[in-house]
Amino acid sequence: MATPRPPAPADARTKRLTLLACVLASTIVMIDGSVVGVALPEIRDDLGGGLAGQQWVTNGYLLTLGSLLLVAGSIGDVLGARRVFLFGVVGFGVTSVLCAFAPTIEVLVLGRALQGASGAALTPAALAVIVSVFDADERNRAIGTWTAWSGIGAAIGPVLGGWLVDVASWHWVFLINVPLVVGTVVLVARVIPADRTRDRTRHVDVPGALLCAAGLGGLTFGLIRQPLGGWGAPDVALPLAVGAVLLVLFVVHEDRSPDSMLPLGLFRRRNFVVGNVETLVMYGGLSLLTFYLVIFLQQVAGWDALEAGAALVPVTAVMLVLAGRFGALADRHGPRLFMGLGPLIAGAGLLLLLRLDADVSYVADLLPAVALFALGLSMTVAPLTATVLADAEARNAGAASGVNNAVARVAGLVAVAVVGIAVSASFGSAVDDRLDGTTLGPTASRAADALRDGPFSRPELDGTSAAEAAALRSAAGEAGVSAFRLGMGIAGGLLIAGGLIGAAGIRNPRRVVLAADCAGGQVVGQPGDVGNAEAVPTSAAATGTTPT
Known part of the structure; x- marks a missing residue:
């Protein structure tokens, strides 16, 4: 039976390049999660499949990604995070080529499902690699940097996808992954330390x-x-x-x-449980923002797809600058303050969106809310992730990461599904209220019925009179504003709830005070650890004893 061999400490260069490899890999996953949406119309024109085919090009990816995250994280703990990470990166490159040259919509959906499986392998493995390479006092900052840079993928995905479709074709939406994959594989092979000798007592x-x-x-x-x-x-x-x-x-x-594969003892640990509950609530609110804001800006405010897709770019910019810094502060002062205050600030930013109406000014109306949200999110993401992982032993880092990733993914799906019921009902009710007392002909009545069933949709005005068309447009616009405000109110409330959960539930890790370093006790004054004192105590200096 082989005894696990502890890895040698990594030098500064190895840490930098390891973090770069993890950032590149995660960026690929984030880009593919958002870039494909803008290419769906051209994919439909080229491969057919109709609306169902378009939906499953996206959903096939989400299905395997969400369902395999925990499994992949656990496998990484048994076989080694580096091995699983490399497997996921190579798999993502191969499946990207399969998607790019898919001859039918069925093959494309299959390729997207395999892409999701590869993404599930590399995402928790990337985090586990960071945990294994970086020391505990550096981990929060590294995770903050990884999160911020990886978020660029989600932000630039719609912009990059729109440009590639315009200047080339939808095939390049997938081929753009290939050079990123090659660069990541080279870095993994050259700089990421080999996995420790496998513990033969553990099996998949x-x-x-x-x-x-x-x-x-x-x-x-x-x-x-x-x-x-x-x-x-x-x-x-x-x-x-x-x-x-x-x-x-x-x-x-x-x-x-x-x-x-999932040590149930993790769920007896306070910070692990509270951190995942906060993740569930926070990422539910975050998903509502990203889902409804783009729809509202296009369907109600009349922005084009590129403008709407770029609306949240400041979030990535702020996180890029601040997330790592807040991670370092959390290392110094403990995560509780940041996991409590950050979501409250982010939630306040979303509540500012309740001021929006159909005429949206980006600078005056949207940017202040987005900036406040970005500040709160930057305060939270690295301490939240690091706190969840810190409550698990290093040997279970992949499983802990897989749980946290799965919670975040499921949170988004649940939030959009459940809140969608309330938003749809609000939209339909608002349409009825706005059209109450308005006389509509048969064609306009059918258009109104279709409008009630399609939240944020634009009414079909062919065959309606000028007065009927004006009434339908007004009803659609006002109902869209009302439904969007409801969605953002719920999203802001979820983030605020997450902050309260973090403030009430998270416990800062207790400091480690080594007894061996306090041999003089109070006989020589007081141990230097008191108050985190760094100066030599006067009494110790006077007696010539070593400060403790």
Whole structure:
């Protein structure tokens, strides 16, 4: 039986290049999560498939990414984070080429599903690599830098995708990944330290992996389908129910398995549990912002796709500058302050969006809210992630990261599905209120019915009179503003709730005071550790003793 060999401490150059490799890999995943949306119309024209095909080009990726994150994180703990990271990066490159040259919509959907699986492998593995390479006192800052730079991918995705589609074709939306993959593979091979010798007493929990993947897959599939079919549809209710049952069986299995892929002891640790609850609430609010803001700006405010896609770019810029700095401050002062105050500030930024109406000025109306939100998010992301990981042993870092990633992904799907019900109802009710007392002909009545069923949609005005068209436009605009404000109010409330959870639940790690360094005790005055004193105590200096 091989004894695990601890890795040698990494030098500064190795740490910098390791962080660069993790940033590049995560950027690829973030870009692919947002870049494809702008290419869907051209993909439909080229490959066909209709609306269902467009949806599954996106949803196939989300399905495998969300359902395999925890499994991949656990496999990384057993086989080594570097191995799984490299596998995920290479897999993402190969599947990107498959997507770029897909001859049919079915092959493209398959390629996207395989891309999601590769993304699930490399995302928690990247975080586990950072944890293994960086010392504890450097980890928060490194995670903050990784998060901020990786966020650039999400921000530039729609802008880059729109440009590539305009100047070339949709194929280049996937081919742009290839040089990033090659650069990442070179860095991994040259600088990331080899995994420690594998602990032969640990094995991949195959039954647990199957139960976990199928359970999360059922939940993810049901939540993806919910906006189209409603909660009572068979293809929504059945996958949700089966997924929930399988996850219960997964927990039962993990409690009994000698090779548990998810150490249930993690859920007895306060910071781990509170951090994941805060993640659930916060990322739900974040997903509502990114989902509804772009729709509102295009469908109600009349912005084009490029303008709407660039609206949140300042968030990435602020995080790039500040996230690492706040991570370093959290290392020094503890995470509780930042995990409590940050979401409150971010939530206040979202509540500023309640001022928006159909005529949106970016500088006067949107930018102040986005900047305040970005500041709060920058305060929170690195301390939150590091706190969750700090409550797990290094050998379980991949599983802890997988749990946190899965919670964040599921939070977005749940928030959009559940809040979508309230937003849709608000939109339909507002349309009725605005049209109350307005006389509409048969064509306009059908347009009004279609408008009620399509939140944020634009009314079909062909065959309507000028007065009817004006009434329908006004109703659609006012209902869109009302529904958007409801969504942002809920999103802001979720972020504020996350801040309260963090402030009340997180405990700063206790300081480690070494008894061996306090041999003189109070006999020689007082230990130098008191008050984090760095100067030599006067009494110690006077007696010639070594400061403690």
